[in-house]
Amino acid sequence: MKKELQIKDFFRNIESYLDQEVTIRGWVRTNRSSNKFGFIEINDGTFFKSVQVVYEQETIGNFEQIAKASISAAVMVRGILVATPQAKQPFEIKALEVSVEAGADPDYPLQKKRHSLEFLREIAHLRPRSNTFAAVFRVRSLAAYAIHQFFQENNFVYVHTPIITGSDCEGAGEMFRITTLDLKELPMQDGCIDYSQDFFGKETSLTVSGQLEAETFALAFRNVYTFGPTFRAENSNTARHASEFWMIEPEVAFADLNDNMNLAESMIKYIIHYVLENAPEEMEFFNNFIDKGLLERLNNLVSSDFERVTYTEAVDLLMKSGREFQFPVQWGVDLQTEHERYLTEEVYKKPIFVTDYPKEIKAFYMRLNEDDKTVAACDLLVPGVGEIIGGSQREERYDVLSARMKELGLEEKNYWWYMDLRKYGGVKHAGYGLGFERIIMYLTGMSNIRDVVPFPRTPKNAEF
Amino acid sequence: MKKELQIKDFFRNIESYLDQEVTIRGWVRTNRSSNKFGFIEINDGTFFKSVQVVYEQETIGNFEQIAKASISAAVMVRGILVATPQAKQPFEIKALEVSVEAGADPDYPLQKKRHSLEFLREIAHLRPRSNTFAAVFRVRSLAAYAIHQFFQENNFVYVHTPIITGSDCEGAGEMFRITTLDLKELPMQDGCIDYSQDFFGKETSLTVSGQLEAETFALAFRNVYTFGPTFRAENSNTARHASEFWMIEPEVAFADLNDNMNLAESMIKYIIHYVLENAPEEMEFFNNFIDKGLLERLNNLVSSDFERVTYTEAVDLLMKSGREFQFPVQWGVDLQTEHERYLTEEVYKKPIFVTDYPKEIKAFYMRLNEDDKTVAACDLLVPGVGEIIGGSQREERYDVLSARMKELGLEEKNYWWYMDLRKYGGVKHAGYGLGFERIIMYLTGMSNIRDVVPFPRTPKNAEF
Numbered sequence: 001m002k003k004e005l006q007i008k009d010f011f012r013n014i015e016s017y018l019d020q021e022v023t024i025r026g027w028v029r030t031n032r033s034s035n036k037f038g039f040i041e042i043n044d045g046t047f048f049k050s051v052q053v054v055y056e057q058e059t060i061g062n063f064e065q066i067a068k069a070s071i072s073a074a075v076m077v078r079g080i081l082v083a084t085p086q087a088k089q090p091f092e093i094k095a096l097e098v099s100v101e102a103g104a105d106p107d108y109p110l111q112k113k114r115h116s117l118e119f120l121r122e123i124a125h126l127r128p129r130s131n132t133f134a135a136v137f138r139v140r141s142l143a144a145y146a147i148h149q150f151f152q153e154n155n156f157v158y159v160h161t162p163i164i165t166g167s168d169c170e171g172a173g174e175m176f177r178i179t180t181l182d183l184k185e186l187p188m189q190d191g192c193i194d195y196s197q198d199f200f201g202k203e204t205s206l207t208v209s210g211q212l213e214a215e216t217f218a219l220a221f222r223n224v225y226t227f228g229p230t231f232r233a234e235n236s237n238t239a240r241h242a243s244e245f246w247m248i249e250p251e252v253a254f255a256d257l258n259d260n261m262n263l264a265e266s267m268i269k270y271i272i273h274y275v276l277e278n279a280p281e282e283m284e285f286f287n288n289f290i291d292k293g294l295l296e297r298l299n300n301l302v303s304s305d306f307e308r309v310t311y312t313e314a315v316d317l318l319m320k321s322g323r324e325f326q327f328p329v330q331w332g333v334d335l336q337t338e339h340e341r342y343l344t345e346e347v348y349k350k351p352i353f354v355t356d357y358p359k360e361i362k363a364f365y366m367r368l369n370e371d372d373k374t375v376a377a378c379d380l381l382v383p384g385v386g387e388i389i390g391g392s393q394r395e396e397r398y399d400v401l402s403a404r405m406k407e408l409g410l411e412e413k414n415y416w417w418y419m420d421l422r423k424y425g426g427v428k429h430a431g432y433g434l435g436f437e438r439i440i441m442y443l444t445g446m447s448n449i450r451d452v453v454p455f456p457r458t459p460k461n462a463e464f
Numbered sequence: 465m466k467k468e469l470q471i472k473d474f475f476r477n478i479e480s481y482l483d484q485e486v487t488i489r490g491w492v493r494t495n496r497s498s499n500k501f502g503f504i505e506i507n508d509g510t511f512f513k514s515v516q517v518v519y520e521q522e523t524i525g526n527f528e529q530i531a532k533a534s535i536s537a538a539v540m541v542r543g544i545l546v547a548t549p550q551a552k553q554p555f556e557i558k559a560l561e562v563s564v565e566a567g568a569d570p571d572y573p574l575q576k577k578r579h580s581l582e583f584l585r586e587i588a589h590l591r592p593r594s595n596t597f598a599a600v601f602r603v604r605s606l607a608a609y610a611i612h613q614f615f616q617e618n619n620f621v622y623v624h625t626p627i628i629t630g631s632d633c634e635g636a637g638e639m640f641r642i643t644t645l646d647l648k649e650l651p652m653q654d655g656c657i658d659y660s661q662d663f664f665g666k667e668t669s670l671t672v673s674g675q676l677e678a679e680t681f682a683l684a685f686r687n688v689y690t691f692g693p694t695f696r697a698e699n700s701n702t703a704r705h706a707s708e709f710w711m712i713e714p715e716v717a718f719a720d721l722n723d724n725m726n727l728a729e730s731m732i733k734y735i736i737h738y739v740l741e742n743a744p745e746e747m748e749f750f751n752n753f754i755d756k757g758l759l760e761r762l763n764n765l766v767s768s769d770f771e772r773v774t775y776t777e778a779v780d781l782l783m784k785s786g787r788e789f790q791f792p793v794q795w796g797v798d799l800q801t802e803h804e805r806y807l808t809e810e811v812y813k814k815p816i817f818v819t820d821y822p823k824e825i826k827a828f829y830m831r832l833n834e835d836d837k838t839v840a841a842c843d844l845l846v847p848g849v850g851e852i853i854g855g856s857q858r859e860e861r862y863d864v865l866s867a868r869m870k871e872l873g874l875e876e877k878n879y880w881w882y883m884d885l886r887k888y889g890g891v892k893h894a895g896y897g898l899g900f901e902r903i904i905m906y907l908t909g910m911s912n913i914r915d916v917v918p919f920p921r922t923p924k925n926a927e928f
Contacts, residue, residue, distance in 0.1 A: 006686070008619060025718045026686075027889045045686035045717065046619055074718075074891035101718075102860065102891040125677075125881040126888070128684035137681070141622040148612050155472055155510055158605040162919045163627070163670075163693045164640075164708050166926035176628075176663070177647075178640045178670065180697045183657055186647060193647055199640070199697055199707070200926035206627075206642065213589075213919060213928060217601070220592035222470070222490075222509035229627045229692065233644050233663055243663070244628050253509065254489045254538075254565075396566065417589040417928055424590070425491045427538035427566040455626045455677060462630035462664040464677060464881055 006046040010081065014091060022093065023078045024051070025101065027129070030112060033067040040069065040098075042077065048135060048281040053077050055095040065100065071111060072104035072129070117451055124455050124464055132290070135282035136452055139275055140440050146274035147227060147248055147436075150267055156223040156250065161210030163229065166202050167414065175205035176233045176243075206231035211249050211431060212365070212418050215394060218251035218429050219421055225250040227436075235459050239448040242437065244457040251431035257367075257376045257393045260430035261353050264380055264389050265306050267434070268351070272298050275443055291445025297383065298443070300350065307352040311335075311374065314343055314354050321347075334361045335379075337386045344381040351382045364404050365418075366392040367428075378432070385442045391432025398422040470510040474545065478555060486557065487542045488515065489565065491593070494576060497531040504533065504562075506541065512599060512745040517541050519559040529564065535575060536568035536593070581915055588919050588928055596754070599746035600916055603739055604904050610738035611691060611712055611900075614731055620687040620714065625674030627693065630666050631878065639669035640697045640707075670695035675713050675895060676829070676882050679858060682715035682893050683885055689714040691900075699923050703912040706901065708921040715895035721831075721840045721857045724894035725817050728844055728853050729770050731898070732815070736762050739907055755909025761847065762907070764814065771816040775799075775838065778807055778818050785811075798825045799843075801850045808845040815846045828872050829882075830856040831892075832864055842896070849906045855896020862886040 004023050009016075026044030033039070036057050043050040057063040069075060079095040109123055110130055120127040127133040151158065164178055180199040181187065187194040195203045210226040217224040226249040233243065250263060276283055276298065287295045309317075318329040318339055327336045335354070344352050356374040359366070366375035380389035395401040401422060405412055412419060440452040450456040455464040468487050473480075490508030497503070500521050507514040521527040533539060543559040573587055574594060584591040591597040615622065628642055644663040645651065651658040659667045674690040681688040690713040697707065714727060740747055740762060751759045773781075782793040782803055791800045799818070808816050820838040823830070830839035844853035859865040865886060869876055876883060904916040914920040919928040 006619065025891075045684055072889040074889040102889050104888040108888045123881075125680040125884060126684075128681055134684065137623070138621055138685070140624075141616075141620075144622050144624075145612055145616045148609055152605075152609045155470065156605075157602055158608050159601070159918055160604075160608075160693070160710060162708065162921060162926075162928070164695075164921050164926055166928075176642045176644060178642055179647075180640060181647075183641075183643075183645075183647065183650060199699075199923060200921065201924040202926065204926050216589040216928075217592055217918065220509055220590075220598065221602070229624070231628075235663075244626060246624060417587075420589060424568045424572045425536040425538040425566050427489075454623055454681065457626060457628050457664070459663060460665040462626075462628055462666065462668050464626070464630075464680075 007042070007044045007049075007051050008047040010051065010091065011047055011049060014083075017081045018083055018091070020081060021078065021096070022081050023076065024093070025074065025076050026051075028069050028071055028073045028075060028104075030071065031067070031069055038063075038067050040066070040075070040077075042075065043134075045134075048131075048138065048279075048285065049089075052089050052092040053079065053095050053098070054092055055098050060095055060098055062098070066098045069098075069100055070104045070106060070108065072108045073100055074102040075100050117448065121450055121456075128454075131285060133451075135279075135285050136440070136444055136446060137454065139279050139282055139444055140452060142275050142278050143271050143440060143443060144227070144436070146271045147225075147267070149274070150270040151223075151225045151250065154223065156225045157217065157221040159210070159214055159217045159224050159226050160228060161207070161213040161226050161249075163207055164200070164204050165207045166200060166204050167212075174233050175208060176231055178204045178206060208232060209247070209249065209433065211251065211433065212415075214249050214251040214431065215421060215429065216417065218253045218431070219425065219427070222253045223250075224252075237459055239450075240438075240441075242449050242453060242456050242458055245449070245453070246436035248434040248436060249431060251429060253427055253429040255393075255430045256428055257355065257378055257430060260391050260393065260432060261306075261308065261355075261378050261380075264353075264378075264391065264432055264434075265351075268380070268389075268439070269302050271439060272302050272443065276302075286445050294445045301382070304350045306380070307348045307350060308355060309343075309348075309352055310355050311357045314339075317343065317347060332358050332360065340379075340381045340386040341383070344386070345383045349383065351380060353378045353380050359404075362392070364408050364410060365394050365401070367395045368400055368404065376430075380432075382442060384445075385438060388438045388442060389432050389434050391430065393428065393430040396422060396426045396428050398426070471506070471508045471513075471515050472511040474515065474555065475511055475513060478547075481545045482547055482555070484545060485542065485560070486545050487540065488557070489538065489540045490515075492533050492535055492537045492539060492568075494535065495531070495533055502527075502531050504530075504539070504541075506539065507598075509598075512595075512602065512743075512749065513553075516553050516556040517543065517559050517562070518556055519562050524559055524562055526562070530562045533562075533564055534568045534570060534572065536572045537564055538566040539564050581912065585914055585920075592918075595749060597915075599743075599749050600904070600908055600910060601918065603743050603746055603908055604916060606739050606742050607735055607904060607907060608691070608900070610735045611731070613738070614734040615687075615689045615714065618687065620689050621681065621685040623674070623678055623681045623688050623690050624692060625671070625677040625690050625713075627671050628664070628668050629671045630664060630668050631676070638697050639672060640695055642668045642670060672696060673711070673713065673897065675715065675897065676879075678713050678715040678895065679885060679893065680881065682717045682895065683889065683891070686717045687714075688716075701923055703914075704902075704905075706913050706917060706920050706922055709913070709917070710900035712898040712900060713895060715893060717891055717893040719857075719894045720892055721819065721842055721894060724855050724857065724896060725770075725772065725819075725842050725844075728817075728842075728855065728896055728898075729815075732844070732853075732903070733766050735903060736766050736907065740766075750909050758909045765846070768814045770844070771812045771814060772819060773807075773812075773816055774819050775821045778803075781807065781811060796822050796824065804843075804845045804850040805847070808850070809847045813847065815844060817842045817844050823868075826856070828868050828874060829858050829865070831859045832868065840894075844896075846906060848909075849902060852902045852906060853896050853898050855894065857892065857894040860886060860890045860892050862890070 026042040376393035490506040840857035
């Protein structure tokens with residue numbers, strides 16, 4: 001008996017299989033037949049493209065049954081793999097035997113006609129069987145692996161920072177609370193809920209970032225990264241926000257803002273290069289059907305140097321642009337997506353780092369610059385998406401950090417372990433966060449975050 | 465100026481650097497000096513071992529200052545790397561220049577004396593700077609990467625299944641509830657909490673497994689795996705249970721129970737092999753200081769075939785053993801850790817798969833065997849740890865699954881999408897779950913799960 005093969009083997013190594021007997025298993029994508037012969041397109045999930053199987057009444061005993069095999073039925077095919085130099089597809093299988101391993105009811109919702117992305121979201125359990133989502137989720141998997149490969153090859157340690165956090169200090173309003181208390185009979189003490197009786201003995205929430213914990217590891221291992229889920233309980237229904245998403249947060253000791261930007265630039269290029277190399281069929285599909293300029297944009301990016309511009313320079317450019325923005329710009333305001341896209345798409349026409357933002361619009365842990373007004377932050381903006389990375393050099397000076405926290409009303413004792421890092425060999429260090437879904441949108445041209453997450457969570461939606 | 469190097473470069477490629485000027489940065493592990501010269505052991509986090517730096521009063525201008533540099537201070541060293549064939553360490557750096565980049569307060573808690581693991585848990589933000597935890601967390605990182613590499617090389621698609629789940633059907637008693645409702649003013653309707661006003665419009669919890677969602681992807685991509693955090697709100701304070709832990713859940717279409725066990729066996733061997741290859745210093749450390757038999761056990765495992773035995777055979781063996789167990793054995797009861805360890809450590813002395821358990825003690829989705837009494841389950845038991853993997857072939861027959869759910873009082877409509885898989889090309893498929901922390905304990909010899917998780921979450925503990 002011939003060894004069972006996967007369709008990817010044929011496409012990647014056709015010479016080894018031509019004119020030989022092969023056996024495959026997969027699902028019917030299309031099936032059409034006349035009295036004497038028929039064609040089934042079979043996809044087994046191991047490759048973006050399908051294989052065509054020709055079956056003839058003369059050869060297979062169960063012709064009638066196979067002619068009726070419906071879309072999505074699972075079949076086994078034994079046959080000879082032959083070249084078809086004249087046809088659209090480079091080869092096909094001439095069946096010697098076909099059998100149905102699992103049927104499909106005729107109400108299968110993914111019939112051949114095209115469906116809207118909105119409709120496909122409602123059948124998220126079936127949509128990876130469509131071309132678009134087969135491509136999206138394979139690219140997502142490859143990009144995740146590229147990220148691990150990039151960091152591991154550079155001797156970074158992967159850290160699993162906690163998902164459940166007891167820090168009530170990361171911006172509590174936007175966090176999901178976790179509890180095992182009986183909500184109908186909450187234990188009370190002095191008019192307050194007695195969280196000492198909750199599972200963890202205190203209030204806990206879902207993390208919004210692993211950065212603070214990652215810093216503790218960077219000051220031990222020098223180079224570390226996280227890659228895990230993070231959460232925002234913001235009630236915003238946009239195409240770019242999900243309540244649950246994955247983030248990558250590298251953190252490097254002995255590194256300053258420039259080292260940080262160099263790392264981010266290398267990483268982005270590495271991911272794009274890896275996906276272009278390992279998913280050429282999927283990327284061509286996106287370029288043809290989702291976003292015509294995609295491949296050109298990605299190829300440009302891989303070969304160009306990212307621009308670096310300070311916030312102050314960027315604001316000057318925006319003010320002198322003569323452009324009417326919905327949100328007027330002046331020094332001190334945060335940049336909106338319209339500003340970011342103007343800068344990266346119209347002024348520079350490539351990815352840019354904007355650095356040294358006013359301290360008032362950035363987080364407490366960012367390193368204060370000499371001017372006492374700005375902090376050593378860097379956001380990476382890319383054409384078509386806007387912000388994709390936010391990072392900074394961290395404030396390593398105990399006194400400066402402590403003063404900044406006081407200004408912001410943050411209680412130092414809640415951060416005792418974070419402050420400890422500044423007392424014991426707390427050397428300069430820097431890091432950033434990459435929103436994983438953002439880079440997948442950038443790589444695929446998909447414009448809604450709901451279409452790059454297997455089972456998206458958004459306000460009023462936690463289906464599946 | 466010489467390029468800045470990492471200590472790993474020296475240990476892995478010493479010939480390239482001998483007798484050359486090098487610059488490194490790292491943290492002081494020890495520092496001792498006389499009037500004329502001193503020795504600093506420096507670790508930069510990139511490698512398990514440290515480098516010795518010799519500094520002399522004659523050469524460096526700031527001798528007095530450097531002689532006082534305390535443990536954990538961050539320093540820069542420029543000097544000549546020289547071989548020391550007579551000494552314990554193979555080479556050292558003769559300093560030309562040393563400077564302190566960040567000091568360390570004298571109350572640094574990780575002074576040279578040995579600390580208990582319990583004490584180190586209280587300073588989880590500093591413990592990765594100790595030998596034991598530097599080794600544990602590097603092995604954890606390498607093992608995670610080995611898992612990705614194994615699956616990606618075998619053309620598996622990595623799926624991020626959701627962390628927040630609206631399925632109230634995975635065993636609600638043990639789940640953490642998620643909410644953004646104001647607990648002091650809960651919206652009520654007809655005496656019940658009105659979850660339609662909660663963030664997701666219904667009750668939601670933290671996932672206990674991504675398996676059901678992974679099945680949807682396996683029936684599209686054939687080979688998939690998850691690797692993400694999972695949660696149990698069990699109030700059990702043991703050395704083997706954490707409330708938050710990571711799981712790997714591969715799922716394969718067109719696969720039966722034997723394929724499943726073959727995959728699990730290959731994966732386990734791959735992980736162990738990768739870690740032995742890539743962390744020899746760490747593994748030697750564990751073997752010397754944590755668990756004397758570790759390397760022998762791991763090397764044995766990599767070269768042996770795992771045993772396969774049915775539950776019925778295992779129960780026979782246990783009943784005939786003449787052994788007094790705390791929990792008596794008879795056909796139908798679940799195996800306890802004492803039974804599992806007896807089988808794997810005393811009877812077979814190697815890893816064993818126990819298969820075909822009584823359906824009453826296993827989950828609803830496991831495939832019913834011909835005997836109508838057992839299901840196609842497989843648990844992998846390993847010496848020293850017990851169960852490390854639990855898996856099964858899944859029930860792909862709509863009618864059988866539906867009947868089983870009715871028996872167990874599960875409502876089919878809550879599983880509409882899971883049932884759909886059985887209607888549309890729902891071919892045979894199988895998968896398993898590997899507890900990531902369990903394999904790290906097995907690899908390192910660490911006996912408490914709290915010591916293989918960066919910041920463990922257990923009942924009454926969510927510190928950091």
